[in-house]
Amino acid sequence: MTIDFSNLGFDDFRRMALDNTLSQNEKIGFPDSYRQGFEERIFEDINKKLTNLDLRKKTILDIGPGCGPLAHLLLEKGKNREHHLILVDSEEMLSQLPDNNNNKKVAGHFPECKENLQTYVNGVDAILCYSVLHYIFNESSLFKFIDTSMELLSPGGQMLIGDIPNISKRKRFFSSQPGIRFHQNFTATEEIPSVSFTTIEPGKIDDSVILSIIMRVRAQGCDAYWVPQSPQLPMANRREDILILKP
Template identity: 55%
Template sequence: MADPAGFSNIGFEEFRKFASDTSMSKYEKIGFPDSYRQGSEEAIFADITSKLSNLHMTSAKVLDIGPGCSDIPNMLIDLCERHNHNLTLIDSREMLDLLPSCDRIEKLAAMYPNCPEFIEANRGKFDVVLCYSVLHYIIVDVSFFRFIDLSLSLLSPSGQMLIGDIPNVSKRKRFFASDSGIRFHQAFMKTAEKPDATFNRIEHDQIDDAVVMAVIQRARLQGFDAYVLPQPSSLPMANRREDILISRP
């Protein structure tokens, strides 16, 4: 079964080109077939806001790393306007130009976290940091732990970071080794063949349980609380993706 998971050698420059490609839909521009996101983004955003409880505060400072140009960043912009949040969006200039602007939005055209002046000026200041469906692309371009460490440095006391929609090949294997996963694959692919679900095999350029647990351990060793959270079964890739919630005590 197809899943836009793993690194796939797609990074910042490729998405910059996607943003300018008028033949691509808003979902294709962020790396998804329309069928994976169309009609699902309200449910995805509801899940995001249920996990990032600080979004329900007033006058918070919010950062979205790699928002893209689909419906979700527009929903976040609307929520931030209602709650008087100050919102920072970091992405390529081409992606940012596809999103609306207002007084409370700062748009920073940069390949995060290669923006040292921004990071130094905002250490300990963000109540919410969101990075959704982006981690597996970010680490094509930058050091994995550097991304984690610098992102955590931005959190205010009681601040929250959601690294969402992480494609975990280990979770995917567990699902496709199950009876329900086999039936799902066969129906989706219109085949009688069973999906490949070989355990105890390193798959290069893929995020697996070892990577997910390394994020949890890295955050906890720096004094943060960190948890792996499931996605609701109603989300389009809940059977093979999961989220990490990190909070600063």
């Protein structure tokens, strides 16, 4: 089966979650070469930013955990730290994750499922949304996603919107000498990547989208920071994160 990983949506992931011909990484939209062997490094980078994960008996929300190795690392940490984990994803995807009496599975498309999360308003100590924002950007309301998340976050809470594919950062990289070499090694050609800084690409997140998120969050009295990924991560040269702190 050939998968177009560049053009996936919520319904595609529902179908892929139950396809046993796919690997765990393929079920969440990644070729194995993009994620396999990097999960521990990715989780370490997440923990350095979402420091509330290291506390005990906290309420943690994962928006779109999928069913890959990263979700299992969070489940393991949640069990060890006695966290209450709230996992929001499709019913099909959640069915691939183990049940735990201290965890809650919420089937739905965030933020449209916000009515099922009302008991957690101002009560979530850490929110993780990793490798998901670009799907929300194309299928939902970006500001509704932000506003709903801010409603759920507790005082002192943290949110990491991680692994954001930023087309502006990608263009900057592929216009540089290291980026050109990366492209040529990846394609096994002498081709120079085609980059246009003045072209808006519909459906793609760029610097303006990230800045709008930061400004929207700050307008609600929270701090928001544009932060890089660890250079050891597989797509750090073209992806980045947003860290949000609620005073």
